[in-house]
Every structure is written in structure tokens, then in C-alpha cells.
Amino acid sequence: MRLKRRAVFAVRLAAIVLVVIFIGSFSVAQEKQVIKVTAKKFEYSPSTITVKKGVPVVLEFTSLDRLHGFDCPGLGIRSDINPGKTNTVEFTPQKAGTFEFHCDNFCGTGHDKMRGTIVVTE
Amino acid sequence: MKLDIGRRHFLKVAGIGGALLASGLWKNSVIAAGDDFVFLQISDTHWGFSNPQINPDFAGTLKEEIASINTLKSPPDFIMFSGDLTHVTDDDQERRKRLTEFRKVIAELKIKDVRLMPGEHDASLDEGEAYKELLGPEMHYVFDHKGVHFIVLDNVSDPRTVLGEAQLEWLAADLKKLDKAAPIVVFTHRPLFDLVPGWEWYTRDGSEALKLLMPYENVVALYGHIHQEHHHMTGHIAHHACKGSMYPLPAPGSVPVKAPVPWDPAAPYRGLGFRTLDAHVKPVKYDLTEYSVNGEVMK
Numbered sequence: 001m002r003l004k005r006r007a008v009f010a011v012r013l014a015a016i017v018l019v020v021i022f023i024g025s026f027s028v029a030q031e032k033q034v035i036k037v038t039a040k041k042f043e044y045s046p047s048t049i050t051v052k053k054g055v056p057v058v059l060e061f062t063s064l065d066r067l068h069g070f071d072c073p074g075l076g077i078r079s080d081i082n083p084g085k086t087n088t089v090e091f092t093p094q095k096a097g098t099f100e101f102h103c104d105n106f107c108g109t110g111h112d113k114m115r116g117t118i119v120v121t122e
Numbered sequence: 123m124k125l126d127i128g129r130r131h132f133l134k135v136a137g138i139g140g141a142l143l144a145s146g147l148w149k150n151s152v153i154a155a156g157d158d159f160v161f162l163q164i165s166d167t168h169w170g171f172s173n174p175q176i177n178p179d180f181a182g183t184l185k186e187e188i189a190s191i192n193t194l195k196s197p198p199d200f201i202m203f204s205g206d207l208t209h210v211t212d213d214d215q216e217r218r219k220r221l222t223e224f225r226k227v228i229a230e231l232k233i234k235d236v237r238l239m240p241g242e243h244d245a246s247l248d249e250g251e252a253y254k255e256l257l258g259p260e261m262h263y264v265f266d267h268k269g270v271h272f273i274v275l276d277n278v279s280d281p282r283t284v285l286g287e288a289q290l291e292w293l294a295a296d297l298k299k300l301d302k303a304a305p306i307v308v309f310t311h312r313p314l315f316d317l318v319p320g321w322e323w324y325t326r327d328g329s330e331a332l333k334l335l336m337p338y339e340n341v342v343a344l345y346g347h348i349h350q351e352h353h354h355m356t357g358h359i360a361h362h363a364c365k366g367s368m369y370p371l372p373a374p375g376s377v378p379v380k381a382p383v384p385w386d387p388a389a390p391y392r393g394l395g396f397r398t399l400d401a402h403v404k405p406v407k408y409d410l411t412e413y414s415v416n417g418e419v420m421k
Contacts, residue, residue, distance in 0.1 A: 041212070066247075067281055073320050080282065100378075104322055105281045106246040108212045112380070 033057045039081045039103070040064035042110030050119045053096045059089040069105035072118060080105060093120040158403065159268050162191065162198035162233075163309075164396040165346030166366035168243065169227065170220035171209035176369045176382045179390075183415055184227055187367055187396055190417030192232045198398055199267065201233050204346040204364060205241025205278065205311030207257075214248060221256045237265070241311040241347065242278040250279035262289055264296055269403040271300060274309045277325040283312065284326045294334050305406040308335065308343040313363065315356050318375045323348055332356055340406040348374065349382075350393060351412060362410065365395045391415040 033055055038045045040063065051057045061070060063083040070089065071078040074097070079089045103114035167184045177183060191201070208220035221244065228236060238257055245253045250261050261276040273296065277285050285293075300306065308314070314328035325331070335341045341359045349366030352374065369382040370393030386392055391414060400409040412420040 069282075071320070102320075104283070106210075106242045106278075106283070106322070107281070108247055109210055111210075115379075 031055055034060065036060045036062070037070075038062055038064055039068040039070070039114075041066070041108050042103070042114040044070075044101075044114070044116040047116040048119060049116065050121060051093055053093050053120050053122055056090065056092045059091075061087040061089070063087075066107060067105050068103045068107050068114070070101055071104040072099055072101035074099035075118060075120075078104065093118075096120045096122050157268055158401060160196055160198045160398050160400050161267070162194075162201045162396060162398045163204055163344055163346075163364045164191075164201065164367060165204040165364040166206040166241065166349050166368060167203065167224070168206055168209040168366070168368035169224040170211060170216070171368050173382075175384055177385055180368065183391065183394065184367055185230070186391075186415050188228065188230050190413065190415065191396065192230070193417060194398075196398075197233055199233075200235035200237060201231065202237045202309060202344075203228070203239065204309055204344065205239050206243045206346065206366075207238065207241065208244050209368070210243040210247070212247070214252065217244075217248070217252045218256060221252055225257065237274070239274050239309060239311060240276065240278050242281070242283075245276075245279040246281040249281070250276075253279075262292070268401070270305045270307055270401055272307050272309065275314075275331065277310050277312045277314070277328070282326065283322055283324070285328070285331055290327065290330050290334070293331060297334055297338065300338065302337055303339050305340045305401075305403055306335070306338055306342070307401075307408075308341060310343065310345045312347045313345050313354075313361060314343055315354060315361060317348065317352070317354070321375070321380045323374060332359065335359060342408055344399075351397075364397055365393060365412070367394055367396065367415070370394065395420065 033051050035049055035057065037049065037059055039061060061079060061081045063081045066083060068081040069078065070081055075091060075093060077089050077091050079087050081087050097120055099118045099120065101116050101118060103111060107114065164187065169184060171177065171180050174180065207224050208217065211217050211220065240250060240253045240261060254261065261279050263274050265272050273293065275285060276289065277283065280286055312325050313323055314325050314331050317323040336357055343359060343361045344364065345361065346364050346366065348363050349369065349371040350363060351365055352363035354361045372380055372383060383393065395412060395414045397410055397412045414420055
């Protein structure tokens with residue numbers, strides 16, 4: 001009888017631990033906003049990126065053709081976007097607003113028009 | 123109107139707050155002091171540009187400037203084209219065609235000492251491959267002329283807008299040979315300092331080059347890229363931007379997105395032109411004279 005109670009207790013404890021781990025991992029996944037962005041002559045996709053203020057963001061850039069750049073002076077972030085690899089930019093937006101970004105590695109005739117926007121919501 | 127030497131007015135660079143003047147004497151320089159001389163800077167000719175809304179005389183502007191230069195009454199010792207010789211194209215063959223045509227057009231210059239350097243429109247997309255093939259292998263180089271040491275830096279063939287570690291080491295090695303008082307003129311296409319980084323009017327590692335140049339007393343930096351006259355000081359180093367020869371660009375940071383300034387029929391060729399520098403070596407001083415496309419001295 002005592003053995004049975006112990007077994008039930010262990011099962012319940014394990015279930016609680018699993019639930020806690022599951023909830024914990026779920027909340028971590030919710031906290032990090034991972035956004036994949038492709039770059040090619042002469043556009044980003046998506047060109048408008050919406051993120052939440054105060055929540056960490058991971059931008060994963062890949063180039064579909066040649067070297068591009070990503071420069072968002074308003075948020076103080078930049079990166080080269082090298083073809084053949086994922087280029088990651090991590091940041092946590094501290095202010096809401098609309099922030100322009102652009103390609104800052106000269107990439108051709110439409111270089112000056114290769115632009116996008118990050119919208120940080122409350 | 124052609125240049126009238128009688129109306130030639132020098133812009134005394136020393137007069138702009140004293141900031142635009144490089145002056146001083148030097149001793150024991152490895153470079154022998156020579157005579158005063160004149161050299162000419164022309165920039166951003168963008169051969170191959172073809173938007174008539176921006177410049178309806180896109181095929182004739184450079185030729186007009188060459189005619190004006192050929193009639194200068196005090197011909198310069200040499201001419202420097204400071205980059206963006208051709209307009210950007212995504213087609214490698216078209217780039218070669220434009221570079222070849224540019225070479226043919228400037229062959230009409232009477233002055234045969236012509237020096238070239240690339241801009242990002244010429245050399246960023248293929249890291250200078252076509253440029254080197256058609257205009258020569260040197261993307262960065264030095265030369266001496268009548269006591270002045272000229273350093274030509276390449277901040278365009280790496281599309282990351284950098285000089286790069288190797289070129290900075292090369293610059294450091296070159297500078298080590300010079301006396302601290304030697305007169306030095308640095309040519310770049312983009313500015314070495316942060317004029318408007320968001321418009322790529324800067325060089326990401328330009329501060330490294332300036333750090334190397336800072337111990338030298340008589341340094342002047344001449345550049346193009348921004349298609350307008352502009353003067354700036356970093357410490358004692360004066361930076362002078364040259365007007366373009368195809369279209370003007372807005373004043374630094376004056377609009378959210380930079381774009382060529384459209385042609386004004388009431389003022390054709392406004393904002394375009396070239397300049398000469400009268401180099402005085404004892405004491406070191408450069409007098410700038412700005413010219414319009416048709417050779418008129420700009421006041």
C-alpha cells in the first residue's frame with residue numbers, strides 16, 4: 001500500500017515537473033521573436049518587420065544573390081548579409097516607433113532603393 | 123563661357139576659418155621641395171548615365187568639361203579623376219563598354235598626365251575586376267610631384283565601404299618613409315570621415331587611416347562621391363569634396379533619402395564642374411579654384 005502511494009506520488013511529481021518545463025519552454029519561445037529575412041537585388045522580404053517593444057528579437061538574414069547589408073541607425077543595429085550563410089542580428093527594442101533600414105553594401109543599380117522598415121509596437 | 127584668366131579668382135582655402143589651409147615648413151623631408159604647381163581634380167563623371175530628367179546633356183557634359191580644361195590658360199601639371207568615372211550597371215559587359223568609352227572620351231584631354239581612381243560605381247560590384255582590366259591594375263598607389271607626396275586610397279572596391287587591413291598596413295608603411303612635415307595630399311573617392319553614414323558618405327575604417335595620417339603636419343584630403351563642394355576639418359586635416367560632373371546630390375543629410383537633384387532648365391549644369399588646386403610647397407598651402415562645366419570660375 002505504502003509502495004503504491006509512493007509510486008503515485010512520484011508519477012504526480014514527474015507530471016508537475018514536466019508541466020513546469022513545458023510552460024517554461026513555451027514562455028521562452030514566446031519571448032524571443034525570431035524573424036527570417038531574405039535579401040536580394042534590390043529588396044528585403046519581408047520589407048516591413050513588426051516586433052514588440054521589450055521582447056528580444058532575432059533577425060536571421062540570408063542573401064539570395066550577392067553581398068548585401070542591413071543598417072538600421074534608429075535602432076543602432078547593422079550586419080553584413082553574406083550569401084551562403086545565415087547572418088544573425090539580435091536586439092531588444094527599447095522604444096516603440098517606425099525605424100527605416102537600408103542596404104549599406106553597394107549592390108547595384110537599385111542599391112539606393114533597397115530599403116525596409118521595422119515597426120516596434122507597444 | 124570659356125575661362126577668362128583675367129577673371130580668375132582664387133578661393134583662398136585659408137580664408138574659410140583658417141580651417142582649409144594646410145601650411146607649415148618641413149625639415150629633412152625625404153621629398154625634395156619643388157616649385158609651386160597646379161593640378162586639377164574632376165570627379166563623378168558617371169559615364170553611361172542616361173536619365174534626361176536629371177541631365178539632358180548626359181553624353182555631352184564631360185566633353186564640354188574636357189573642352190574647358192583644354193582651354194585653361196594655366197594648364198595643370200596633371201589631372202586626377204577621383205572616381206565614379208562610369209555609372210553603375212549590373213551587366214559586366216556593359217561596365218566594360220562604359221569604361222572603354224570613358225577612356226576614349228578623356229583621350230581628348232590635351233594634358234596627358236591623367237591619373238585615375240575608382241568609385242563604387244566602377245568597382246564595387248566586381249571588386250575592381252573590369253576597372254583593373256581596362257584602366258590599369260593600381261587601385262591604390264602613391265606618386266610624388268614637385269615636393270608633394272600624393273596618396274591614392276581605394277575605399278570602394280570592397281563593397282563593405284572599407285579600406286581594409288591590408289591597405290591600412292600599406293598606408294602605414296608608406297607614411298613611415300616620410301618626414302612628419304612632408305606635404306601630403308590624400309585622394310579618396312568616399313570621405314574618410316563620417317559625413318552622413320546613413321547615405322554611405324563615410325568610410326567604415328576611415329578613422330584608422332586618419333589615425334595614421336594625424337601625426338603628419340601637412341595633410342589635405344581630397345575626395346568626390348558627394349557631388350558637391352564641401353569642406354570639413356578632422357583635427358588639422360582639411361577635407362575638400364569636389365563637385366560632380368553629371369548630377370548634383372542634396373546637401374549632406376538634408377533630405378530623408380538622397381537622390382540626384384533634377385536638372386533646372388533655368389540654370390543648366392548648375393552644381394557641376396571641376397576645380398584646380400594651386401599647390402605652394404613653401405609654406406605648404408593649396409588655393410582652390412572652382413570651375414563650372416564651361417570653364418567659368420565660380421565665386
